Amino acid sequence: MSTPASTATPAGHNLLRDRDFLLFAGGQGASALGDALSKTALPLLVLALTGSGLHMGLIAMLSTLPMMLLGVPAGAWADRLDRRRMMLWSDVGRALLVAAVPLAAWLGLPVLPVLYAVAVPVGVLYAVFEAACLSCVPSLVGRDRLGEANSLLSIGNALGYIAGPALAGVLVTGIGGAGTLAVDALTFAVSAVSLMLIRRPMQTAREQAPAPMRRQVLEGFRFIAGHRLLRAALLYWAAVTFFTSPVVICATYFIREDLGWSPGVLGSIIAVYAVGAIAGAVLAGRIRTATVAVMCAGTVLGSVALLVLSGTASLPLALGVVLLAGGGESLSAIVYSTLRARLTPDELLGRVTTTAQVAAFSLKPLSVLAAGIALEATSGSVTLAVIAVSCIAISLAFAGYGRRLSATAAPSAAAPTPAAPTPVHPTPVLPTPEEVTP
Numbered sequence: 001m002s003t004p005a006s007t008a009t010p011a012g013h014n015l016l017r018d019r020d021f022l023l024f025a026g027g028q029g030a031s032a033l034g035d036a037l038s039k040t041a042l043p044l045l046v047l048a049l050t051g052s053g054l055h056m057g058l059i060a061m062l063s064t065l066p067m068m069l070l071g072v073p074a075g076a077w078a079d080r081l082d083r084r085r086m087m088l089w090s091d092v093g094r095a096l097l098v099a100a101v102p103l104a105a106w107l108g109l110p111v112l113p114v115l116y117a118v119a120v121p122v123g124v125l126y127a128v129f130e131a132a133c134l135s136c137v138p139s140l141v142g143r144d145r146l147g148e149a150n151s152l153l154s155i156g157n158a159l160g161y162i163a164g165p166a167l168a169g170v171l172v173t174g175i176g177g178a179g180t181l182a183v184d185a186l187t188f189a190v191s192a193v194s195l196m197l198i199r200r201p202m203q204t205a206r207e208q209a210p211a212p213m214r215r216q217v218l219e220g221f222r223f224i225a226g227h228r229l230l231r232a233a234l235l236y237w238a239a240v241t242f243f244t245s246p247v248v249i250c251a252t253y254f255i256r257e258d259l260g261w262s263p264g265v266l267g268s269i270i271a272v273y274a275v276g277a278i279a280g281a282v283l284a285g286r287i288r289t290a291t292v293a294v295m296c297a298g299t300v301l302g303s304v305a306l307l308v309l310s311g312t313a314s315l316p317l318a319l320g321v322v323l324l325a326g327g328g329e330s331l332s333a334i335v336y337s338t339l340r341a342r343l344t345p346d347e348l349l350g351r352v353t354t355t356a357q358v359a360a361f362s363l364k365p366l367s368v369l370a371a372g373i374a375l376e377a378t379s380g381s382v383t384l385a386v387i388a389v390s391c392i393a394i395s396l397a398f399a400g401y402g403r404r405l406s407a408t409a410a411p412s413a414a415a416p417t418p419a420a421p422t423p424v425h426p427t428p429v430l431p432t433p434e435e436v437t438p
Helices: 019-050 053-080 083-106 112-141 143-197 213-226 228-244 247-258 263-285 292-310 315-342 346-361 364-377 380-408
Strands: none
Touching: 019 053, 019 083, 019 112, 019 143, 053 083, 053 112, 053 213, 053 346, 083 112, 083 143, 112 143, 112 346, 143 263, 143 315, 213 228, 213 346, 228 292, 228 315, 228 346, 228 364, 228 380, 247 263, 247 292, 247 364, 247 380, 263 315, 292 315, 292 380, 315 346, 364 380
């Protein structure tokens, strides 16, 4: 397929005054707010309908399976199809599917079967949307503006996760869990409209017809395997993600069980973490070049803060180190996504980013299980300390190795201008309400 050549944001142009970027950021900010709403309202709705944690877990599992199974193929689709259309129709589809839940409730129909019926299709459309969205930002803003764009998009995402749970609490009380999901459906519609209004192309021109799907997927794997620095960065981030995935669960256990602090205190700590994540995103936007050293430094900062948290019973100190943890983890995540894209040509971005996402995502069930066993065998304090020390050790080891690789590695020849994409919901993902419910 041939697409128009990119007409990205001119160098020196303020992204906050760029019409197309603001439309994109606004639509994805609305989507982030909707995600935060649904992650609060959906578990409450299932619990109200069934009183069962098993149903909550099953629906959550069904919604996450498509990303593990379709993430890599979706990346190939994003490299061969029109990314804007992929995102647009994914938004439209999710809006209709999610709207089926409040519609069933208002018509007096059984709601639980509808929740089960839409879980997998919504997950499939999420995987398709993410593949296209992770790949389109360099063409939208230009590869030399990706650090700044990453920062702004991350701030919007963090703000959505700060406001979302509180707003969801008000909406669930006022109009119920099903009604709150109607608002979530509306946010998908807002995202779809914003995509329709963007004029700039979201991928570079393709001069040749795309190869068969199987060949495209293999090309992505071969590119990663043959690029030493990129391969090492992906493995590093997968290892860090393995240890950090259960941090929210472990911190919740530590705060509630080890220290005996109230749910209100827990909520305050989450809010402070989000503020730190915003500060880290702002700092990342001021960094001109994404390097291995900065990425590892962000992880070390967040991990040292987590280590201090695991050994304190002082609330003021806990709030201070959580602020640093949010900043360090956010900085590291944004620099990682920027470095990853700087090393990847546009025609491979979909496959490389989704392969990286699937590699990290697939380890989450195992890491959460391991953390649960550790919590039962030891305590929240010990488990958090092990996570922190492990991340520090991995980062220090990789910093030296990555620096040696960086001295010889250059951005891909197919992508001569440096830059990077950002996830619409970048790591670290802010804690979801179901993960922190005491």
